[in-house]
Amino acid sequence: MAEPAKFSPLSELRIALPSLPMRLQEVGRFVAANDYDATTRSMRDLAAVAGADPAAFTRLAKAIGYSGWDELRAALTEARRPSQLAPFSVRAKSRRHGPNADVALVTDKFDAESAGLLRIPAQPIAEAARALHVAKRIWITGYRSCRSVAELLNYELRLFRPDQVQIVGGSGPDDLDLGAFRPGQAVIVIGFLPYTHASVRVAQAAYRAGATLIAIADSVAAPMAEGADHVLLFEAASSPGFFPSLTGAIAIAQSLAAVTFSLGGTAAKKRLQDTEVRLAAASTYVSEKG
Amino acid sequence: MAEPAKFSPLSELRIALPSLPMRLQEVGRFVAANDYDATTRSMRDLAAVAGADPAAFTRLAKAIGYSGWDELRAALTEARRPSQLAPFSVRAKSRRHGPNADVALVTDKFDAESAGLLRIPAQPIAEAARALHVAKRIWITGYRSCRSVAELLNYELRLFRPDQVQIVGGSGPDDLDLGAFRPGQAVIVIGFLPYTHASVRVAQAAYRAGATLIAIADSVAAPMAEGADHVLLFEAASSPGFFPSLTGAIAIAQSLAAVTFSLGGTAAKKRLQDTEVRLAAASTYVSEKG
DNA sequence: TCGGCCATGAAACATTTGTTGCACGAACTG
């Protein structure tokens, strides 16, 4: 009974529509126009909204070759399923495997970090991005584990502002860069407890130089947040385990870059395309194949 | 809106998740990871696939403030309803035009990435950690934006296994390291579309050398996943915006390090303490004050 | 006009749905 379905259920419906009885046409049009509700609401609900008889839906389904409304709805549901990554059945497997201690540790971490992401305030990020947008130059600082965040931010920002962004200490001792801070520039400092002396020094230098200071930290009381124009908070200790979590900081960095990029408009887009073309020309990437 | 902050039902679920009973956590994770099916399939169907009791779904809904499963599902279906009269692309645009357009972009990103974290399979991470635990030496590879992930992993692993971990190309040309791969060693390669040639070469070298290959990628079809002993998947494209998201990869890296550490037992703990003492002695960190 | 046919709505049907009461067991408390 289940045919290979060369057409999507909606197409089948539209094709068969003209040859149907009047009332079934009305119902069919209603389903086609409200296919989302068709998959979620009950048949009786739909009938009430469409001003038709519930039985009409069953008859419509049978009229276009399905065994009943349930089967039609199932087809519609599968047709509009997002991201056809994996069928329903195979996705459940991974979690189910028992009370393994290691697996539990991992899922606990993901749970906590997933919730932690949602608690990050979005407003300050948008404001900080505006500050980055108008900055003539952007310095980025992060030591120890925060270095990875700093480098990601540096990488993404340089994709569309290649010669205005650099990591403090990236091309020599930090001290050389500290003296280069100027008003109108922006300095980003990333850090969490325990705070490194070096990052605090950078923050203080930025403050004294009159540069816009953006702190990405786990607390407003963090020393590098003193005097900062923008403080972007994340939860480093939210997840169980032994090391503080950088997931929040990474998410902030990526959002910061994304918003700054969108503020950059067509100019930024053009720069990004140029960069991509250059990378492709250097055949950095593996070419896509069908 | 009387409430200060209105979360989507999925967000509420993810926030409440960590504080729920174990069985309800499992069910909650399942719902969060399969929210589309949650809106379309019946409660009993879901229970069968998730391997849980149908009643657990009702209890989950009540635990997070709904009157029952029906109400939770209604909220979920409304949350993922496509706005009428406008296709997706148009809707995305129009939403980014208000005064808070940037803020909306950020919250959308966090929401998507928060959901993406829960879809990461935990089991393979635990297995990969066991492989790392027994590896005599660990090599880590990541290029371009993935370099930051590689460096974080390198940093955290070296905290308790300082002389067995290193980044490929960290001390000279990559080619020198490729020849050093041996059986009994582990090679971690991180990458997502578009894949760099360099990372694929490292993966192939590891495979040929008989080393344990661990791929952290966005697809099982990624070239560096060919022949890999462990493939850890994350969603790079899940979040709106212009750059792929590294949040999932970072979360995986951190979990990998955490589990490997816990497998290390007291020996690893001792090593970590030694490292901390040494850093404190060098007064790297700002001393805590009351 | 009659008789067959079909479309249509209302009501009765068997199923499936979400829910709830209950019992058992583990974990915690005094």
Next chain:
DNA sequence: CAGTTCGTGCAACAAATGTTTCATGGCCGA
């Protein structure tokens, strides 16, 4: 160790769902 709470699976429940049946009424050909 007893007493309590809490989490959990099972089974029965009422409500709802989709389907079917039946009666009605309009339409067309004889």
